[in-house]
Amino acid sequence: MDPTTLFSYERHVDSRSLRGRTLLVTLGAFSDAGSAQDLVDDHLLNTLSSRVVGRLDMDQVYDYAGRRPEVTLALDHFDDYEAPEILLHEVTDSDGEVFFLLTGPEPSFQWERVATALRIVVEQLGIERTLVLQGFPAPVPHTRELPVTRFAGDPDSINVRRTMPGTFRLRAPFTALLTLRLADSGHDVVGLVAHVPQYLHELSYPDAAIALLRAVDQEHGPRIPFDALEAQAQPVRESVAAQVEAAEQLQEMVAGLEQRYDRMITSGAGTEVPTADDIAAEVEEYLAGFGEADPEQEEGEGPDSPASAG
8 A cells, every 4th residue: 555645744835845854753652651742742832833734644544443532522412522643743943943743642553554654754854863752651769860761773873872771572662663664764763761750650740751852952853942841840849749758658669769770870889789680670570561461452442442441
């Protein structure tokens, strides 16, 4: 099937005039800990100048029954149907630099065809670097700077060398395939994964989005101010600190995570440093949860469906 029929530019857009150095990808994956991707999308699209320039044909790539969109039943009629969309936005940063942002849910079908369609778009726009952003629940404390690990099609293209502490086998998100296929075609692609405290991963956690935007700058992406995110983050920090202060069990848990975190980043006088195998085993324990079969999903229900929510 022709991949060029999956993606279309908006009618009012002359695709020949579109040019940008960087593409940011915040497509859904198996996890968006701390709502990091949603927070990045909201920040970029509400604080910078932007417009939608293209979209994927969702009827070809989305499982509506598995991940049912929401609609409002207002007494005797339906309203406010929330159609799923994978959109390409043209964004202009505060310095006037144009970059692109790809947002939306993870495609359900035709991954290879979608990856080919997006590769063609990358080539049409003259994209030099694609950055994939994601949040991940991890055994880290909220009292330390959130780690942001990297992966890449070509590891030599990573600017700040912060990788996962081992080798893992897990169920692939679409962004993993996209990374592989872009790299196979010679394109520069780097993934950025913010490690969010696992006890906070279901919250909307602005510090995760801030960590990702800092990493975008470090990896030669656009420099994006995040003052608005800082304003959102402060009340969350204060609330978390107050809850930890009020519960001795939480204090003990956080103290243990702090000790592990500190041992990972410094040798520490007279302190036993965990080996790479020790660290990898702990991370793999968290990854294992994403590989376990969900009986409801086996029947075709997705993680966002009413059945799984119940």
